[in-house]
Amino acid sequence: MTALGKLFRTTTFKLTLVYLTVFALFAAFLLGYFAFNTRRLITEQITDTVNAEITGLSEQYRQGGIRRLVIAVDERARRPGSSLYLVTTFSGEALAGNVTALQPGTLDNPGWIETTYRRLDEAKEKEKIHPDHHALVRVFQLPGGFRLLVGRDLEERERLYHIVTAAGRWSVAIVIVLGLAGGLFVTRRVLRRVDAMTETSRSIMAGDLGERLPVAGTGDELDRLAVNLNLMLERIEALMHGLKQVSDNIAHDLKTPLTRLRNRTEQALRTASSEAEYRAALEGTIEESDGLIRTFNALLMIARAESGQARDDMIEFDAAEIANDIGELYEPLADQKGITLKVEAQTAAPVKGNRELVSQALANLVDNAIKYAVLGEKTEGAAAPLIVVQAANDGDRVLLSVADNGPGIPESERLRVLERFVRLEQSRLQPGSGLGLSLAAAVARLHGGELTLADNNPGLKSIIALPRGGPVQIAG
Amino acid sequence: MATYVENYGQRTTGRAGDAQPDRVTMRLLIIEDDRDAADYLVKAFREVGHVADAAHDGEDGLAHALDGQYDVLIVDRMLPKLDGLTVIGTLRGKGIETPALILSALGQVDDRVKGLRAGGDDYLPKPYSFSELLARVEVLARRRGGRQEETELRVGNLHLDRLSHMVRRGDEEITLQPREFRLLEYLMKHAGQVVTRTMLLENVWDYHFDPQTNVIDVHISRLRSKIDKGFSQPLLHTIRGTGYMIRDGAR
Numbered sequence: 016m017t018a019l020g021k022l023f024r025t026t027t028f029k030l031t032l033v034y035l036t037v038f039a040l041f042a043a044f045l046l047g048y049f050a051f052n053t054r055r056l057i058t059e060q061i062t063d064t065v066n067a068e069i070t071g072l073s074e075q076y077r078q079g080g081i082r083r084l085v086i087a088v089d090e091r092a093r094r095p096g097s098s099l100y101l102v103t104t105f106s107g108e109a110l111a112g113n114v115t116a117l118q119p120g121t122l123d124n125p126g127w128i129e130t131t132y133r134r135l136d137e138a139k140e141k142e143k144i145h146p147d148h149h150a151l152v153r154v155f156q157l158p159g160g161f162r163l164l165v166g167r168d169l170e171e172r173e174r175l176y177h178i179v180t181a182a183g184r185w186s187v188a189i190v191i192v193l194g195l196a197g198g199l200f201v202t203r204r205v206l207r208r209v210d211a212m213t214e215t216s217r218s219i220m221a222g223d224l225g226e227r228l229p230v231a232g233t234g235d236e237l238d239r240l241a242v243n244l245n246l247m248l249e250r251i252e253a254l255m256h257g258l259k260q261v262s263d264n265i266a267h268d269l270k271t272p273l274t275r276l277r278n279r280t281e282q283a284l285r286t287a288s289s290e291a292e293y294r295a296a297l298e299g300t301i302e303e304s305d306g307l308i309r310t311f312n313a314l315l316m317i318a319r320a321e322s323g324q325a326r327d328d329m330i331e332f333d334a335a336e337i338a339n340d341i342g343e344l345y346e347p348l349a350d351q352k353g354i355t356l357k358v359e360a361q362t363a364a365p366v367k368g369n370r371e372l373v374s375q376a377l378a379n380l381v382d383n384a385i386k387y388a389v390l391g392e393k394t395e396g397a398a399a400p401l402i403v404v405q406a407a408n409d410g411d412r413v414l415l416s417v418a419d420n421g422p423g424i425p426e427s428e429r430l431r432v433l434e435r436f437v438r439l440e441q442s443r444l445q446p447g448s449g450l451g452l453s454l455a456a457a458v459a460r461l462h463g464g465e466l467t468l469a470d471n472n473p474g475l476k477s478i479i480a481l482p483r484g485g486p487v488q489i490a491g
Numbered sequence: 492m493a494t495y496v497e498n499y500g501q502r503t504t505g506r507a508g509d510a511q512p513d514r515v516t517m518r519l520l521i522i523e524d525d526r527d528a529a530d531y532l533v534k535a536f537r538e539v540g541h542v543a544d545a546a547h548d549g550e551d552g553l554a555h556a557l558d559g560q561y562d563v564l565i566v567d568r569m570l571p572k573l574d575g576l577t578v579i580g581t582l583r584g585k586g587i588e589t590p591a592l593i594l595s596a597l598g599q600v601d602d603r604v605k606g607l608r609a610g611g612d613d614y615l616p617k618p619y620s621f622s623e624l625l626a627r628v629e630v631l632a633r634r635r636g637g638r639q640e641e642t643e644l645r646v647g648n649l650h651l652d653r654l655s656h657m658v659r660r661g662d663e664e665i666t667l668q669p670r671e672f673r674l675l676e677y678l679m680k681h682a683g684q685v686v687t688r689t690m691l692l693e694n695v696w697d698y699h700f701d702p703q704t705n706v707i708d709v710h711i712s713r714l715r716s717k718i719d720k721g722f723s724q725p726l727l728h729t730i731r732g733t734g735y736m737i738r739d740g741a742r
Contacts, residue, residue: 301620304618308618309701312701313701316700340696343670344696344698344702344706344710345706347706347709347710347712347713348704348706348709350709351709351712371698371699371700374698374700375698375700378698378700378702382702382704385704
């Protein structure tokens with residue numbers, strides 16, 4: 016595409032053309048209207064003057080006959096800037112006046128007529144030089160067969176008309192030229208900025224995610240676009256960074272058990288001699304691979320929650336019901352470990368979301384709490400381990416929380432544990448993928464909520480805040 | 492989940508006193524394009540006494556399923572020529588109601604829902620353990636037996652009344668929590684069959700996720716203490732590495 020072609024194809028330029036056409040048409044109409052009215056006004060003045068003269072002259076004729084009329088016409092015709100006069104006999108013989116060379120037939124009919132003429136004083140010598148003039152005349156039949164012609168030259172009218180039409184043509188031409196130039200100028204400026212943005216986005220596409228689109232600082236629509244695109248780029252960069260960290264973590268947390276798996280198998284091949292030993296090695300292998308599958312499933316689940324795919328199966332449900340169900344599911348396990356698990360969820364807490372994912376998120380929190388509450392018991396002088404699962408309404412939010420009275424998480428560590436695979440040193444020995452909290456956080460984000468970790472004094476309170484849904488019909 | 496094939500899924504190594512499921516020979520059709528996996532399944536099912544055929548693409552599988560008399564179809568979700576869901580849909584369209592279990596590498600909730608909606612009867616995400624697959628297939632085959640929904644379930648001298656929610660062992664009445672009742676009901680409905688922990692979680696709790704810790708075991712041991720404690724003949728058996736089974740050992 017040529018540079019000029021590119022220019023003509025822009026939206027700005029097309030808009031310029033549209034405006035230009037509209038303005039040019041408007042200007043042409045305005046001036047045309049002005050010209051027409053000017054012409055009409057002048058014509059009216061001429062007819063008024065001529066009518067007045069005819070009235071005056073026919074009065075002279077009536078009082079003093081043809082002689083007096085001839086004298087009056089001669090006298091008037093000599094005045095500078097005079098009108099045109101001609102008095103003839105009924106046969107067309109000129110008696111007085113200052114015009115000649117009228118168009119044939121002009122005098123035949125009384126009334127208004129436009130005609131060509133020549134002044135008597137210029138008729139002889141400058142015949143060749145002066146073309147015929149135009150005039151608007153009135154022919155008046157006098158009693159006694161004489162005819163009186165009075166008229167005004169139209170040169171003035173024509174000149175004014177020409178001036179106005181010329182002005183019209185010029186102004187339209189100027190509008191077009193200036194408009195086009197302005198349009199080109201603006202278009203080129205816009206185009207230059209768009210080109211700069213295109214250039215930058217090309218280099219971003221080529222892999223330089225650190226680049227940002229230029230912002231001119233004028234606050235116009237292009238700036239706003241650039242600012243928003245830059246925000247988007249920042250988000251993408253953060254996500255890419257997160258992804259890189261995740262893949263590093265995956266590499267670590269999947270490769271470690273894979274290495275163990277391989278070592279175990281290798282060792283069995285090398286040293287095992289009895290069926291029992293082989294069996295033990297194979298059982299260990301299956302156990303390792305189950306752990307791997309579990310980690311893998313958790314990762315897929317998180318990815319699914321974070322990509323927003325799970326939005327498709329959002330339904331209305333009661334979070335209180337989920338709190339009761341999950342509490343009921345884990346209560347025997349807690350009980351077996353000497354932990355009291357209580358559920359506080361009496362009032363309905365409507366939520367619109369993926370019931371399965373929210374259940375799993377809450378289950379993960381309870382599972383964590385059970386692990387930590389047990390740890391708490393080991394510290395000296397601790398109270399009897401207690402876990403409280405709660406579903407509560409809080410304004411336009413629904414809070415699903417799990418509180419334990421275990422050792423808790425130091426404030427400085429709380430943000431870090433939400434990252435994937437982070438497990439605090441003291442819990443390294445506990446089973447689990449280290450993905451429980453990450454999944455809970457991802458599920459909360461999917462629903463437009465958030466997961467927060469708070470101090471339970473002592474212990475940890477994990478809270479999933481979800482936007483409150485509409486009223487829920489609680490099944491019997 | 493340590494031992495997979497010690498007691499269950501391998502006929503020859505039952506230890507004395509271990510509970511064995513009531514096993515009726517089934518005819519199975521495995522539609523799976525991965526030949527290694529299909530061969531492994533055919534062999535494994537034969538080892539436990541079932542008859543299994545394999546088909547390696549959707550069209551072949553459909554032809555087999557239309558021709559043969561099978562108790563259960565095991566259908567991979569993604570197949571060459573005709574995908575698994577279409578195969579099942581076509582069969583259902585022709586009025587063939589052979590129970591079908593869908594195997595899928597896609598996993599996750601919505602995929603399972605799609606599979607079941609297409610006419611599948613059960614769904615197992617890959618990778619799966621053979622004992623899990625076997626337990627589910629046997630439950631599906633039994634369901635085909637078309638037993639009426641009985642109002643009273645009996646295993647040995649254990650009675651469960653589904654209408655009055657009464658449970659008795661011998662003359663002794665047993666009080667169960669609602670969930671314990673549903674757990675026992677599910678186990679008794681599949682008496683003599685192995686049910687896995689995931690099957691219990693899916694059917695009794697309606698959850699399809701992995702609860703990490705084995706919460707089900709604790710529920711089972713509570714139930715066991717209510718129905719077996721004080722009786723010389725235990726009814727609720729743990730099948731190592733697989734799950735649980737309720738059956739009358741005295742029979």
